[in-house]
Amino acid sequence: MANLITHIIAKRGLTQVEAAKVMRMKQPDVSNLTRGRLKNFSQERLAACLNHLNFDIRIQVAEGPRWKAKAGVTVEMVSPARRRVQPRPSGRGDR
Secondary structure (H helix, E strand, O other): OHHHHHHHHHHHOOOHHHHHHHHOOOHHHHHHHHOOOOOOOOHHHHHHHHHHOOOOOOOOOOOOOOOOOOOOOOOOOOOOOOOOOOOOOOOOOOO
16 A cells, blocks of 8 residues: 555655645655655555545455465555446336
8 A cells, every 4th residue: 555655646746745735644754655664554544545645445355266375465556436326316206
C-alpha cells in the first residue's frame, strides 16, 4: 500500500506538504512513507491515506492454489468498477 500511495503522490505531482494536507498527516510522515520507513504505519493508517486520496479499498479473500507452498498478500490498483444504476421506484406500487 505504501508503494501505491507513493505512486499516487508522484502521479498527481503533489509536494510532500500538499500530500500531507490531503492525507491529514505531517510532512515528515509523508517523507518517511515515501522513503519506505514504515515503522509507524499500520495497515489501517495506510488504508486511511488511500481513502483521503479518494481511493476505495476492496479486500478479497481466496484460498491459495495447491501448488503454492503458502498463501500471500497482494496489493494492486484496479480500474474503477462500473457502478450499476439502480432503477428508481416508480411510485406507482405493484401493478
